[in-house]
Every structure is written in structure tokens, then in C-alpha cells.
Amino acid sequence: MSAATLVVVLIASLIALHYTGHEALVSKTVSRLVHGKAGCFPIKDIKHVKLHYFAGRGRGEAMRLLMNDYNISYSEMGYTRETWPNAKQEGLKSGLYLFGQVILRYLGRSVGLDCECDELDYCNMIAAGIEDMGKQLSKIMYDPSFSVAMRDEYLKSTLPTWLGYFERLIPSQSTNSQKQSDYIIHGHLTWVDYLLVAALDANIEFGQFLLPGDSPDQAKTDVLKPFPKLAQYYNSMFNRPAVIDYLKSDKRYPFKLPYMPKK
Numbered sequence: 001m002s003a004a005t006l007v008v009v010l011i012a013s014l015i016a017l018h019y020t021g022h023e024a025l026v027s028k029t030v031s032r033l034v035h036g037k038a039g040c041f042p043i044k045d046i047k048h049v050k051l052h053y054f055a056g057r058g059r060g061e062a063m064r065l066l067m068n069d070y071n072i073s074y075s076e077m078g079y080t081r082e083t084w085p086n087a088k089q090e091g092l093k094s095g096l097y098l099f100g101q102v103i104l105r106y107l108g109r110s111v112g113l114d115c116e117c118d119e120l121d122y123c124n125m126i127a128a129g130i131e132d133m134g135k136q137l138s139k140i141m142y143d144p145s146f147s148v149a150m151r152d153e154y155l156k157s158t159l160p161t162w163l164g165y166f167e168r169l170i171p172s173q174s175t176n177s178q179k180q181s182d183y184i185i186h187g188h189l190t191w192v193d194y195l196l197v198a199a200l201d202a203n204i205e206f207g208q209f210l211l212p213g214d215s216p217d218q219a220k221t222d223v224l225k226p227f228p229k230l231a232q233y234y235n236s237m238f239n240r241p242a243v244i245d246y247l248k249s250d251k252r253y254p255f256k257l258p259y260m261p262k263k
């Protein structure tokens with residue numbers, strides 16, 4: 001076979017692949033062979049991560065969950081309100097800091113938890129939605145005039161609206177296998193799952209947190225009760241052995257509120 005024929009055959013088979021819809025599958029398989037890990041843009045293993053963040057859960061928690069689950073070695077700077085402004089200035093000047101969920105995705109890429117190329121838009125959309133849900137909680141939690149009434153309104157109306165969106169986005173158990181409803185992106189684990197489970201967990205803790213004047217029953221609040229798929233999703237993510245170890249360890253910061261309301 002001459003080189004020209006070979007090229008024609010190659011092109012013909014690529015076109016065939018394209019029209020049979022197996023193109024994505026083939027490029028996925030090739031990428032996995034080359035990089036040894038799944039996901040659209042895999043990167044090399046990360047040796048050590050230095051987390052420049054507050055000594056609290058906040059937006060660092062999704063990263064900690066992923067790093068513990070995948071045994072990525074990390075240390076924490078553990079900033080306080082006093083030490084953070086200076087550190088942030090330094091980081092911005094040096095251009096060394098990355099902010100937000102881009103770090104989580106980067107960590108995910110290093111352990112084969114990036115989304116596949118044909119899922120990237122969907123992934124980014126879901127991740128942005130999770131961040132939006134998180135903002136609803138931060139908005140009241142970090143408000144210096146945070147009150148019991150604000151908490152109650154949030155739990156009664158804002159949160160269920162948002163959880164309802166995600167309940168519909170979790171693949172359904174009746175149409176998929178049990179396994180598929182364990183992950184938010186098309187039935188396989190990605191960095192987006194850590195973002196979602198950290199957001200769900202913050203809301204669970206917030207719902208159960210006792211404020212002045214609460215009856216002890218408040219501690220039994222289950223914000224996921226009306227959302228069975230989310231509840232099963234949450235339980236399954238928090239049932240991963242390395243995650244359980246982390247949750248029990250003293251590496252995990254307690255849930256705290258920045259402002260306690262007056263009665």
C-alpha cells in the first residue's frame with residue numbers, strides 16, 4: 001500500500017468514526033493510553049500542595065476532600081483574618097496564587113478526575129451552578145447583621161429552591177444503575193463531585209447549627225430530607241474510605257459561623 005493510499009484509508013476511517021459517533025470514545029482511549037489517566041486535559045502528578053487559605057472549611061474544603069481522597073500531599077498556611085490581607089497582597093504581586101475552583105480542577109486533572117472533552121461545557125455549567133448556590137449561603141453567613149430570621153428564611157425558601165435544581169440534575173436511579181446516581185457528571189467521578197458534596201455538607205452543617213433561642217431539635221434538621229437522590233449522593237461520596245478517614249481526622253476544621261446572631 002502506498003503512502004497516499006494509507007492517508008486516504010486513514011481519512012476514510014476517521015470520517016467513518018466521526019459518523020458512527022465513536023470519535024470521542026477513540027480520542028478518550030488514546031489520551032488515556034498516552035497519559036495514563038482519564039479526563040480531557042490530564043497533567044502530571046502533583047508532589048505537594050501548599051494551601052494558602054484560612055484555617056477553616058470555606059472554599060478550601062472541596063480541595064481538601066479531593067486531596068485526601070486521592071492522597072495528594074498538602075500542607076496548610078492556615079491564615080487568620082489578621083495574617084490573610086498581607087499574604088494575599090504578596091500572592092497577588094508574585095502572581096503565584098490561583099483563585100477559586102480553577103485550583104480544584106487543576107488538582108482533579110492531576111489524578112484523572114478531569115471531565116471528558118465532550119463534557120467540559122456541561123461540567124463548567126454545573127460547577128458554576130454549585131458556586132452560585134454557595135454564594136447564597138455566604139451572602140447571609142458573612143453578613144455582620146446575620147440573624148435567626150435570615151437563617152430561617154434561607155432554610156425555608158432559598159436553599160430548597162437550589163437543592164431542587166441539583167436533585168433534578170443527579171442522574172436518576174430508575175433510569176440508571178445505582179452507581180451512576182453516585183456522581184453528578186454522567187455517571188463517573190470528577191472534581192465537580194467534591195465541589196458539590198462540600199457545598200451540600202456546608203448546608204447540612206448550617207441547618208443543624210444551634211443559634212441563640214433554638215430548640216435542641218434544630219440539631220436534627222436534615223436539609224436533604226426532601227431530596228432523596230441528593231441524600232444518597234451525599235452519603236455515597238462521604239462513604240469513600242479515604243474521605244471517611246479525613247472526616248474523622250483532626251485535619252478537618254470544625255464548622256463555624258463568622259457572626260453569631262443576637263437573640
Ligand SMILES: *[C@@H]1O[C@H](CO)[C@@H](O)[C@H](O)[C@H]1NC(C)=O
Binds near residue numbers: 071
Ligand atoms: C499516600 O502517599 C504517601 C506518600 O506520598 C505514601 O507513603 C502512602 O502509602 C500513600 N497512602 C495510600 C493510602 O496510598
